Amino acid sequence: xxxxxxxxxxxxxxxxxxxxxxxxxxxxxxxxxxxxxxxxxxxxxxxxxxxxxxxxxxxxxxxxxxxxxxxxxxxxxxxxxxxxxxxxxxxxxxxxxxxxxxxxxxxxxxxxxxxxxxxxxxxxxxxxxxxxxxxxxxxxxxxxxxxxxxxxxxxxxxxxxxxxxxxxxxxxxxxxxxxxxxxxxxxxxxxxxxxxxxxxxxxxxxxxxxxxxxxxxxxxxxxxxxxxxxxxxxxxxxxxxxxxxxxxxxxxxxxxxxxxxxx
Amino acid sequence: xxxxxxxxxxxxxxxxxxxxxxxxxxxxxxxxxxxxxxxxxxxxxxxxxxxxxxxxxxxxxxxxxxxxxxxxxxxxxxxxxxxxxxxxxxxxxxxxxxxxxxxxxxxxxxxxxxxxxxxxxxxxxxxxxxxxxxxxxxxxxxxxxxxxxxxxxxxxxxxxxxxxxxxxxxxxxxxxxxxxxxxxxxxxxxxxxxxxxxxxxxxxxxxxxxxxxxxxxxxxxxxxxxxxxxxxxxxxxxxxxxxxxxxxxxxxxxxxxxxxxxxxxxxxxxxxxxxxxxxxxxxxxxxxxxxxxxxxxxxxxxxxxxxxxxxxxxxxxxxxxxxxxxxxxxxxxxxxxxxxxxxxxxxxxxxxxxxxxxxxxxxxxxxxxxxxxxxxxxxxxxxxxxxxxxxxxxxxxxxxxxxxxxxxxxxxxxxxxxxxxxxxxxxxxxxxxxxxxxxxxxxxxxxxxxxxxxxxxxxxxxxxxxxxxxxxxxxxxxxxxxxxxxxxxxxxxxxxxxxxxxxxxxxxxxxxxxxxxxxxxxxxxxxxxxxxxxxxxx
Numbered sequence: 001x002x003x004x005x006x007x008x009x010x011x012x013x014x015x016x017x018x019x020x021x022x023x024x025x026x027x028x029x030x031x032x033x034x035x036x037x038x039x040x041x042x043x044x045x046x047x048x049x050x051x052x053x054x055x056x057x058x059x060x061x062x063x064x065x066x067x068x069x070x071x072x073x074x075x076x077x078x079x080x081x082x083x084x085x086x087x088x089x090x091x092x093x094x095x096x097x098x099x100x101x102x103x104x105x106x107x108x109x110x111x112x113x114x115x116x117x118x119x120x121x122x123x124x125x126x127x128x129x130x131x132x133x134x135x136x137x138x139x140x141x142x143x144x145x146x147x148x149x150x151x152x153x154x155x156x157x158x159x160x161x162x163x164x165x166x167x168x169x170x171x172x173x174x175x176x177x178x179x180x181x182x183x184x185x186x187x188x189x190x191x192x193x194x195x196x197x198x199x200x201x202x203x204x205x206x207x208x209x210x211x212x213x214x215x216x217x218x219x220x221x222x223x224x225x226x227x228x229x230x231x232x233x234x235x236x237x238x239x240x241x242x243x244x245x246x247x248x249x250x251x252x253x254x255x256x257x258x259x260x261x262x263x
Numbered sequence: 264x265x266x267x268x269x270x271x272x273x274x275x276x277x278x279x280x281x282x283x284x285x286x287x288x289x290x291x292x293x294x295x296x297x298x299x300x301x302x303x304x305x306x307x308x309x310x311x312x313x314x315x316x317x318x319x320x321x322x323x324x325x326x327x328x329x330x331x332x333x334x335x336x337x338x339x340x341x342x343x344x345x346x347x348x349x350x351x352x353x354x355x356x357x358x359x360x361x362x363x364x365x366x367x368x369x370x371x372x373x374x375x376x377x378x379x380x381x382x383x384x385x386x387x388x389x390x391x392x393x394x395x396x397x398x399x400x401x402x403x404x405x406x407x408x409x410x411x412x413x414x415x416x417x418x419x420x421x422x423x424x425x426x427x428x429x430x431x432x433x434x435x436x437x438x439x440x441x442x443x444x445x446x447x448x449x450x451x452x453x454x455x456x457x458x459x460x461x462x463x464x465x466x467x468x469x470x471x472x473x474x475x476x477x478x479x480x481x482x483x484x485x486x487x488x489x490x491x492x493x494x495x496x497x498x499x500x501x502x503x504x505x506x507x508x509x510x511x512x513x514x515x516x517x518x519x520x521x522x523x524x525x526x527x528x529x530x531x532x533x534x535x536x537x538x539x540x541x542x543x544x545x546x547x548x549x550x551x552x553x554x555x556x557x558x559x560x561x562x563x564x565x566x567x568x569x570x571x572x573x574x575x576x577x578x579x580x581x582x583x584x585x586x587x588x589x590x591x592x593x594x595x596x597x598x599x600x601x602x603x604x605x606x607x608x609x610x611x612x613x614x615x616x617x618x619x620x621x622x623x624x625x626x627x628x629x630x631x632x633x634x635x636x637x638x639x640x641x642x643x644x645x646x647x648x649x650x651x652x653x654x655x656x657x658x659x660x661x662x663x664x665x666x667x668x669x670x671x672x673x674x675x676x677x678x679x680x681x682x683x684x685x686x687x688x689x690x691x692x693x694x695x696x697x698x699x700x701x702x703x704x705x706x707x708x709x710x711x712x713x714x715x716x717x718x719x720x721x722x723x724x725x726x727x728x729x730x731x732x733x734x735x736x737x738x739x740x741x742x743x744x745x746x747x748x749x750x751x752x753x754x755x756x757x758x759x760x761x762x763x764x765x766x767x768x769x770x771x772x773x774x775x776x777x778x779x780x781x782x783x784x785x786x787x788x789x790x791x792x793x794x795x796x797x798x799x800x801x
Contacts, residue, residue, distance in 0.1 A: 021612050059610065072610050080610040084601045087608070096373075098597055105600020108607060109588060113581035122577040134404070139581070142477050142484060143589055156393035159380040165394075167596040168589040173396050175375040177404040178368075179333055188373055191404055204609040215404065232607030233578040236588070239599035245587045 012036060013050040017059065020070030021080075023205025023223065027069050040064045062230045067125070068222035073231050087200070098163075099170050103190070106171060107197045109236065110140045112228045115207075115220040122229050125222065131207065133215030136194045137176055144168040191215060278383045282395050285379035286417045289399060290314045293366055300362070303355050307348045313363045316343050321400055322414045325465055330403075330411045337361055367400045368412075375402070419465070468549050471498055475556055482563045491560075495553055502546045502553075509546070513539045653691050660684055661691045665716055671738035674718075675725055686729075693730045696737055707742050714739045 016036040019025055027034040040047050041064070054061050058078030062071040074081035088101045114136055115129035116122040147168045157165035171190065178186040185192045198218055201207040206224035210217045240246045293310035320339045324331035331339070337360040344356045369375050376398040384390050399418040402410050474494060478485045485491050513536065520532035578584060588599050653661075664677055674696050681689040699718040707715040716739055723734040 021610060023609060073606060074610045079613050081605065082608040082611045084604045087604070099593055102593055102596045102600055105596075105604050106585070106588060108604055109580065109585045109600065112607065113585045116577075116580055119577040119579045122580065138476065140585070140589070143581075143586055145473070145477075146484060147586070147590055156383075156395055159392040159394045163594040164592045166589070167591055167593055169396070170593060171589070173374045173376055175398075175402055177410050178370070178375060178402050179410045200608075206609065227607055227609060228580070229577055232603050233580060233584060235606035236584050236599045236603035237578055239602045240584065240587050243591070243595055243599070245591060246583055 009046060009049055010053065012039070013046065013053045016040060016050055016064070016070050017054055017057065017061075017072065020061075020064075020072040023203075025069065025205075027066050033069065034066065037064055037066055037069065040070075060231075063226045065222070065226075068226050071223050071226040071230075073227070102167050103171060103174065104193060104197065106140060106167060107136060107190070107194050108201075110136050110143075111194075111197060111201065112224075112232070114139050115224065116228065122225065122233070125225070127225070129220040130210070130217065131198065131220070132213065132217040133191055133194045133198060135214065136198070137190050140171055140190070141176070144172040148172070278381065281381040282379075282397075283420070285377075285381065285395055286397055286399070286420070288379060289367060289369070289377055293363060302358065303351075305359060305362075307351075308344065308359055309347060310359075310363060313340065313344055313347075313359065314367055316340060317360075317363055317367055318399060318414050318418050321412045322419060322465055325413055325469075330413045332409060332411045333361075333364060336364060336412060340364075364400070368402065369398075416469070465545070468545065471549065471552065475552065475559065478556070478560055478563060482560065487560055491556075495556055498549070498553055502550050505546055506543065509539050509543050513543070653687060657685060657688050657691055660688045661695060664688070664692055665695060665737065665739070667716075667737055667739045668714070668741075671719075671736045673723070674733075674735040674737060675727060677737065678727055678730065689729065696735050697732075699737065700735060704742070712742055714741045716740075 015032070019027075019030070019033045019036065025033065027037045040050060047064075050064075051061055054072065055075075057080070058075050059080060060073045060075055062073050064070045072080075084101050084105065088097070088104045111131055114131045116127070117129070121127045121129060147166070157169060175189050177189050177191045180186050185195055187193070187196070195216060198207060198216055201224070202209055202218060206221055206227065207218035208221060210219050237246065290311040293314050297305040297308060297310050317336060317340060320336050321331055324335065337357060340360040340363070341353070341356050344359050345351075345353070348356070365371075369377055374396070376396055379395050379397075380392050381395055382390055382392050397417045398415050400412050401415055403413055405411055471494070474485060474491060478487070478491070516532050516535050516539065520529055520536055584599070584603070588596050591599075661681070664681055674693070677692050677696070678689045681692045695716065696718050699716040700720065704715060716737065718735040718737050720733045721736055725732050725734040
């Protein structure tokens with residue numbers, strides 16, 4: 001790796017990252033962006049420079065390609081990080097706050113699960129999934145129902161240990177929708193929370209609104225696929241692995257054939 | 264071993280009965296709380312009846328796609344409520360209907376449901392308190408975004424009162440009963456049985472709806488090899504037999520309706536015809552769904568199952584992430600979802616204020632309110648009525664009269680003196696004397712007042728042209744500072760006054776033990792009075 005870069009190269013690398021921070025912008029719509037993406041793919045020195053600039057800013061380059069553009073992720077404690085605390089509705093009661101966060105997180109997981117129903121869909125770069133508010137809520141509720149059926153004889157939560165209640169109970173108990181005086185969506189309900197999650201993901205360039213059917217229908221973007229596949233799914237999987245609730249599948253035992261080329 | 268099994272069985276039954284009992288609690292609760300409503304005297308309404316009727320209405324309106332919305336249900340409730348209190352206004356009836364409906368949904372809580380705690384003995388013999396969460400009416404969104412109501416299984420079970428029965432056999436039993444009742448001419452009972460049969464039909468439809476929904480969502484979640492074909496088969500058989508039975512019944516009652524001469528009899532038979540016709544309509548609907556089920560499965564299988572070979576292995580988000588996370592306790596589930604969110608939410612760009620946008624933001628004209636809420640009406644304000652019965656001057660005069668730090672005085676003397684100045688002052692003095700009988704010493708302590716007026720009844724009659732009662736002995740007593748600290752300088756200072764007067768006044772207060780002891784020590788002769796004050800206060 002050469003140490004001396006022309007300042008023009010550094011500017012170009014930073015510009016590529018700046019494009020990446022505008023999630024709705026795609027290389028297909030911007031000539032400069034497309035050029036930078038092409039250069040990233042062809043020029044390994046430029047690629048390394050881009051990674052170095054990103055690392056200095058507190059970012060990770062997950063992937064740069066013509067469909068998704070530059071897909072970035074924030075490292076821990078980076079200024080670019082979106083914290084769950086700032087996303088979840090602030091509840092005044094402490095244990096409630098955790099419940100809200102878990103529900104929001106489950107909804108985001110369910111959105112990815114519905115957008116990419118099979119592992120193949122996540123791996124296939126050309127796959128485009130569809131999600132809708134109704135379906136996301138339905139997927140989680142159905143999973144809750146199956147867990148309920150699977151549950152042994154009496155698994156009603158203990159009255160004096162609410163934090164030991166299983167997550168699916170909290171979700172199943174929350175109403176899907178509620179009538180409000182002004183006819184708006186009640187934010188506390190699961191459909192309200194799903195609507196919020198999908199709008200947020202659309203804002204982040206991960207989903208594109210298609211129609212208002214089924215409470216709002218969206219399609220997934222290549223950027224979302226990269227984000228889920230290269231980082232988010234692994235992050236959650238590692239946590240679950242640490243808790244010992246999932247096992248690494250056999251046959252090669254890695255989740256992906258190759259690790260991503262980051263940092 | 265056998266004994267253990269018996270215990271476990273008994274406990275399960277107990278828990279089931281406790282849960283069944285819990286489901287009725289919201290209905291009892293309605294009647295318990297109706298007297299506390301501030302917008303109407305609602306005690307004339309039988310709220311539990313209205314509650315059951317509400318659940319009836321919602322259940323009857325339920326079909327495959329939607330149910331009734333809030334307005335429809337309240338509208339259908341109105342005749343029933345009006346019958347209970349015909350002299351009340353229609354507005355009030357509507358409000359009662361909404362109140363009952365809101366309470367059955369439990370509007371106002373986050374989960375919009377009910378929770379009852381019950382105890383159960385675990386497999387390892389330990390007694391544990393568990394929480395049973397249930398709902399009676401749930402709100403769901405239709406495809407057009409409208410909110411509508413459905414009754415839950417718990418509600419239907421409470422209503423029909425058949426907790427642990429097999430849907431199919433109970434249905435058959437109800438049909439047989441109905442036929443018997445008609446042949447014996449007991450139409451009132453027949454109507455009841457027919458209604459029950461309809462609830463069971465709805466319940467049966469609900470089970471099938473859930474299965475079909477699940478299939479549409481994810482083919483793998485439903486066993487299409489055995490479980491569902493069996494279910495569809497049995498459902499079709501069920502419908503076939505019901506069609507036969509109900510058509511026969513319909514023929515019988517139609518005949519009964521036409522032949523009946525008693526108008527009441529005729530009306531009931533007509534109602535029964537409606538119900539059975541509705542049952543048949545529901546069966547038709549169910550059958551249509553059943554026929555479409557196979558097509559749904561094939562279409563979904565095409566969409567979900569067939570695809571090319573995997574290019575590279577990736578995480579199965581549903582099976583490996585979502586389901587395990589859902590099964591975790593809430594406290595453990597937080598870490599994985601937070602990790603997922605942090606990694607999956609993308610990046611945010613810290614907002615940087617730019618001068619041009621800041622300037623334009625500041626210079627932007629204030630939004631015109633009229634477009635938002637319409638014109639704000641100027642409220643017409645009336646000056647508040649003067650509620651003070653006595654003027655400030657009268658209060659001052661009474662204060663001067665009732666400042667009695669040294670020697671207690673009789674009420675009669677005070678009244679006489681007051682009346683010379685102003686008859687109103689005499690009334691004020693009398694009122695304050697009565698108020699001083701059993702004074703709030705605790706309150707005086709909390710508000711750190713310097714002294715409090717005491718009245719003691721020693722049995723003397725008041726001889727007065729205007730006011731009657733006991734000729735009270737009145738006296739100002741100093742309040743002895745902080746009850747927890749008898750050495751308080753203020754307490755020492757006022758000790759002199761207290762000593763001559765009713766020092767042990769704290770007896771009527773909350774529990775300033777130290778003060779009490781102090782007072783008794785200094786003025787033992789007034790101890791009896793203190794006791795009587797205490798009695799009076801109680």
